[in-house]
Amino acid sequence: MKRSYIAEVLKKKRGRVLLKGWVHDTRKLGKICFLLLRDLTGIIQVTAHIDKQDKNVFNLIKKVNRESILELKGKTVKNGKAPGGVEIFPDKIKLLSKAQSSLPVDVSDFSKTELPKRLDYRFLDFHRRKVQAIFKVQSVISMSFREYFYSKGFLEMQPPSIISSASEGGTDLFPVKYFEKSAFLAQSPQLYKQMLACSMEKVFLLTPVWRAEKHNTPRHLNESRQMDIETAFSGQKEVMKQLEKAVQFIVKKVLEKCKQELEILKLKLKVPKAKYLSYDETVKILRMRYGEDLSPEDEKKLGKKFPDTIVFIHSWPAKLKPFYIMPKDENEKSKLSEGFDAIYQGIEISSGGQRIHIPELLEKRIKAKGLNVKNFKSYVDSFRFGAPKHSGWSVGLERFTQALLGLENIREACFFPRDRDRLVP
Numbered sequence: 001m002k003r004s005y006i007a008e009v010l011k012k013k014r015g016r017v018l019l020k021g022w023v024h025d026t027r028k029l030g031k032i033c034f035l036l037l038r039d040l041t042g043i044i045q046v047t048a049h050i051d052k053q054d055k056n057v058f059n060l061i062k063k064v065n066r067e068s069i070l071e072l073k074g075k076t077v078k079n080g081k082a083p084g085g086v087e088i089f090p091d092k093i094k095l096l097s098k099a100q101s102s103l104p105v106d107v108s109d110f111s112k113t114e115l116p117k118r119l120d121y122r123f124l125d126f127h128r129r130k131v132q133a134i135f136k137v138q139s140v141i142s143m144s145f146r147e148y149f150y151s152k153g154f155l156e157m158q159p160p161s162i163i164s165s166a167s168e169g170g171t172d173l174f175p176v177k178y179f180e181k182s183a184f185l186a187q188s189p190q191l192y193k194q195m196l197a198c199s200m201e202k203v204f205l206l207t208p209v210w211r212a213e214k215h216n217t218p219r220h221l222n223e224s225r226q227m228d229i230e231t232a233f234s235g236q237k238e239v240m241k242q243l244e245k246a247v248q249f250i251v252k253k254v255l256e257k258c259k260q261e262l263e264i265l266k267l268k269l270k271v272p273k274a275k276y277l278s279y280d281e282t283v284k285i286l287r288m289r290y291g292e293d294l295s296p297e298d299e300k301k302l303g304k305k306f307p308d309t310i311v312f313i314h315s316w317p318a319k320l321k322p323f324y325i326m327p328k329d330e331n332e333k334s335k336l337s338e339g340f341d342a343i344y345q346g347i348e349i350s351s352g353g354q355r356i357h358i359p360e361l362l363e364k365r366i367k368a369k370g371l372n373v374k375n376f377k378s379y380v381d382s383f384r385f386g387a388p389k390h391s392g393w394s395v396g397l398e399r400f401t402q403a404l405l406g407l408e409n410i411r412e413a414c415f416f417p418r419d420r421d422r423l424v425p
Contacts, residue, residue: 001017001018001073003019004017005019005041005042006021006037006039006042007041007042008041009086010042010044010084010085012076013078013086014078015076016074016075016076017073017074017075017076018071018072018073019070020070020072021039021069021070022037022038022039022068022070023035023036023037023038023065023067023069024036024066025066026061028062031049032050033062034047035047035048037072037088038129040132042260043083044083044084044087045082045086045088046061046074046087046088046090048061048062048089053091054091054092056093057090057092057093061093064095064098065098065100067099067103068095068099070094070095071093071096072088072092072093072094073091073092074088074089074090074091074092075088075089075091077089103124105117107125107128109129109130115411115412119411119417120425122415122425129264130264130265131412132261133258133260133262134261134401134407135415137254137401138413141404142206142397143253144249145204145206145246146204147253148245148246149202152202152242153202154204154229155196155200155202156204157193157200157205158207159192159193159205161185161186162184162185163185164181164182165375166375172213173187173211174212186207186210187210188394189207189209190322190324190394191324191376193205193228193230194230194324194355194382194390194392195382196230197230197232197390197392198383198386198387198388198390201231201232201233202229202232203229203230204227204229205226205228206225206226206227206228207225208224209224209226210222215420216419216420218410218411219296219402219410221398221410221411221417221418222420223417224396224397224414225396226395226396226397227395227396227397228392229242229392230355230390230392231391232389232390233390234389235354235389236339236340236352236353236391238391239352239354239391239393240312240342240352240393243310243312243342243352243393243395244274244310244312247272247310247344247349248271248272251269251272255269267405267406269404270308272309272310273308274310274311275306275310276314277311277314279313279315279316282313286301291317291320294341294348299347299348300346302346303343303344303346303347311344312342313340313342313343314340315328315339315340316336316337317336317337318334318335318336318337318339320337321337321339321353322369323366323368323371324355324362324365325337325355326339326354326356327361330358332364338354338391339351344400344403345403345406347399347402347403348399349396349399349400349403350393350394350396351393351394352393353391353393354389355390355391357383358383359380359381359383359384362376362380362383397413398410398413401413
């Protein structure tokens with residue numbers, strides 16, 4: 001008999017089935033035992049009566065530990081009081097894997113185990129329906145991101161994860177031993193996606209990045225995944241619009257494909273609107289000091305003021321943006337830049353803008369940021385042979401998941417988070 005999944009059984013409601021899954025819960029009432037069986041698609045009730053089922057079947061259901069794995073064959077029957085309106089009367093049950101009677105963390109729907117301990121036992125934390133729901137949604141996010149940009153004629157690229165120097169300046173890189181040379185884990189695919197966009201016009205990618213920043217906050221990781229695009233013949237306005245449409249497409253797909261997961265997470269999502277503000281306008285709205293970056297508190301204020309909205313803050317002061325961001329209107333003396341940030345649900349989910357494609361101007365900006373031009377020679381030289389105007393952005397996959405689902409800590413949106421203190425599991 002072919003294995004059935006619980007979601008399929010709940011829809012059909014009748015017939016004989018073969019199921020495999022985890023023991024979600026058990027309950028004993030005299031001569032009757034109830035067991036909730038869980039697989040990736042849902043939960044179903046298994047009912048055994050001492051006078052109607054084989055004694056071995058009854059005794060196994062009566063004694064089996066939670067999170068043990070079972071294989072069972074049985075008959076499905078409609079029951080309005082059972083979860084999903086269906087229960088199973090088992091004929092045969094096989095214990096495939098026994099779980100210890102005492103679990104190190106609570107994996108129930110009402111778990112109060114603190115996040116650090118849950119992460120210590122992440123392999124077991126994945127048994128929780130809420131955790132599974134988060135990553136099912138995240139899977140749809142990454143799939144929809146790819147779907148959207150494939151449909152727009154973009155090429156997917158795979159950038160190197162080992163680099164010879166900083167991509168964005170600064171010293172917060174992880175060194176690695178690379179034969180006789182010095183090398184680092186990539187802090188960004190920035191320079192490589194630019195070089196490719198200047199030949200292939202429209203590229204996107206989903207790639208891991210590493211930043212050796214010694215922070216320890218609920219919104220930062222030292223290893224994360226980025227969803228990036230880069231496109232030729234465009235400025236910051238065009239790529240902001242692409243980000244707006246991409247996020248709206250992704251949220252629509254989540255609403256379409258993740259109804260059960262959103263119900264488990266008790267979320268009611270809306271497809272976001274977009275609001276465009278200059279940096280100057282943002283300073284006035286938040287009453288912040290000009291020339292400063294937005295703090296997490298500022299981002300939260302924008303989220304409250306513009307709920308269910310992607311807030312695009314453009315035309316930032318050049319000194320606050322990386323060396324590769326183009327000065328306003330390609331005027332090298334401008335104090336403003338063609339760079340932007342995007343705030344969603346009170347969290348910055350993206351930054352981007354138009355890049356500098358003029359080698360001489362790029363060298364000046366590298367020096368102005370206190371960096372060594374020699375370390376960027378191949379990057380700068382790539383723009384000497386016919387480089388068009390181009391722009392792009394980056395969205396952190398875990399950060400976006402955190403914002404979309406309203407998670408308190410970004411580590412909940414990462415399968416195996418890496419931060420300053422955590423290297424295992």
